[in-house]
Structure formats: structure tokens, C-alpha cells
Amino acid sequence: MDTDTDVKIRPADPTDAAGLLALQATLDRESRYMLLEPGERGTELPDPSYRLICFDGEPVGYVDVSVLPYARARGTGYVVMGVRSSHAGRGLGRALLEAAIARAHDRGLRRLELTVMTHNRAALGLYLRCGFRIEGLRRAALHIDGTDIDEYYMGRLLRPTGTVPGSAVRDSRNLSATPGHVRASARDTSSADGTADGPAHTVKASVLRSGPIIKV
Numbered sequence: 285m286d287t288d289t290d291v292k293i294r295p296a297d298p299t300d301a302a303g304l305l306a307l308q309a310t311l312d313r314e315s316r317y318m319l320l321e322p323g324e325r326g327t328e329l330p331d332p333s334y335r336l337i338c339f340d341g342e343p344v345g346y347v348d349v350s351v352l353p354y355a356r357a358r359g360t361g362y363v364v365m366g367v368r369s370s371h372a373g374r375g376l377g378r379a380l381l382e383a384a385i386a387r388a389h390d391r392g393l394r395r396l397e398l399t400v401m402t403h404n405r406a407a408l409g410l411y412l413r414c415g416f417r418i419e420g421l422r423r424a425a426l427h428i429d430g431t432d433i434d435e436y437y438m439g440r441l442l443r444p445t446g447t448v449p450g451s452a453v454r455d456s457r458n459l460s461a462t463p464g465h466v467r468a469s470a471r472d473t474s475s476a477d478g479t480a481d482g483p484a485h486t487v488k489a490s491v492l493r494s495g496p497i498i499k500v
């Protein structure tokens with residue numbers, strides 16, 4: 285991609301490890317929205333199923349997609365991403381996420397999912413813009429500076445799902461949102477049509493924060 289003349293996105297390789305660790309440490313310091321606090325990351329670089337990296341001379345953004353190795357979960361990728369504040373608002377986050385979605389299609393994944401703090405407006409806007417839907421609420425999932433923080437579960441289907449009839453949760457709160465305006469509505473989601481762009485399901489999402497993963 286060429287959002288800016290000198291900015292490139294490509295798959296990461298082992299030679300990127302030091303640059304990526306430095307990028308993640310920077311993001312942990314400058315953003316209130318990453319999972320880890322400054323200093324918690326250590327020297328181990330997570331090894332996702334695939335990773336794309338955005339360069340402007342040095343790494344300025346990345347997206348990781350991780351897939352569990354178990355047969356029943358192999359179609360789902362968990363997304364983690366970040367763009368340096370110096371490069372935010374220039375379309376890099378969107379370019380990274382769209383590239384990750386394209387690769388997920390190529391690798392035969394059926395679904396991408398992630399979690400995001402409910403007050404992270406930029407990330408929420410990006411994910412909605414890229415076709416993710418809010419599927420659930422993780423109440424008080426995180427505790428930051430003495431405050432409980434809610435997170436949304438978000439998901440994006442990549443192809444028709446063939447959902448088992450009745451697997452959507454009846455009478456549960458179905459959350460939907462648009463950038464800058466988040467709303468919650470009580471709606472029965474059991475009539476979801478199982479297509480990639482069909483109604484949002486309120487089902488329990490799996491979260492791949494840690495544990496074994498496979499290369500896809």
C-alpha cells in the first residue's frame with residue numbers, strides 16, 4: 285500500500301523483532317488503550333499466526349492475527365493492532381486492518397474478532413469502518429488507574445457461517461454502533477441469517493489473548 289509515499293505495509297519477518305518490540309513499548313507508553321502497561325511487555329515478542337507491519341523508515345504500526353490450533357477454532361483469528369500517535373489519522377490503521385482482512389480471506393479464515401475498550405473512539409470507529417460489529421460487552425474487564433473499564437467484543441464474518449439454528453442468544457442485549465454514536469438496543473437476534481453481512485449475533489466470543497497458536 286502507499287498511503288504516504290514512504291510508508292509501506294508488508295508481512296513481518298524475524299529481522300523485524302527488535303523494531304517491533306520497540307514499537308510496542310512506545311505504544312504501551314503513549315496510548316491508554318493497549319492491554320499492557322509500560323514495562324510489562326518484557327523482551328518476548330508474541331508470535332502470532334501472521335503479522336503485518338507498517339514502516340515509515342522504522343516500524344510505526346502493526347497488526348497481529350492469532351489462531352488457536354484446535355479444529356473447532358481454526359477458522360477464527362484474534363486481532364491486535366496499533367499505530368504510533370505520530371502517524372495516527374493518516375489512514376494507516378485502516379490500511380493495516382484491510383490488509384489483515386484480505387490475508388484472512390486468503391488463508392481461509394471464517395471470522396476475525398477482537399476486544400476494544402468501550403471509550404476508545406478511534407479504534408471503535410476504525411473497526412466499524414472495516415466491517416466489524418459489536419457482539420457483546422465485557423463488563424469491568426479491565427482495571428486501569430483505579431477505574432473499571434468495559435470492553436466490547438467485536439467480530440467480522442468473512443463468509444457465510446451456516447450457524448446452527450437457535451445458537452444466537454434470545455432476548456439478549458444486542459449492541460450496535462456507528463462512529464461517534466454508540467447505542468444499545470434490546471433485540472432478539474435469533475433470526476440472524478448466517479451471512480457475512482447478516483445481523484449481529486450476541487454469542488459468546490472466544491478470546492485468544494495467550495496460549496498456543498497456529499500459523500495460517
Ligand SMILES: CC(C)(COP(=O)(O)OP(=O)(O)OC[C@H]1O[C@@H](n2cnc3c(N)ncnc32)[C@H](O)[C@@H]1OP(=O)(O)O)[C@@H](O)C(=O)NCCC(=O)NCCS
Pocket residue numbers: 311315317318365366367368371372373374375376377378379399400401404405406407408409410411413463464
Ligand atoms: C486505533 C488506531 C489503530 C487507529 O489507527 P489510525 O491509523 O489512526 O486510523 P485511520 O487513520 O486509518 O482511520 C481509519 C478510521 O478509523 C476511524 N477513526 C480514526 N481516528 C478516529 C478518531 N479519533 N475518532 C473517531 N474515529 C476515528 C475513522 O472511521 C477512520 O476512517 P475515516 O477517516 O475514513 O473516517 C490508532 O489510533 C492506535 O493505534 N491507537 C492506539 C492503540 C490502540 O488503540 N489500539 C487498538 C486497541 S483495540
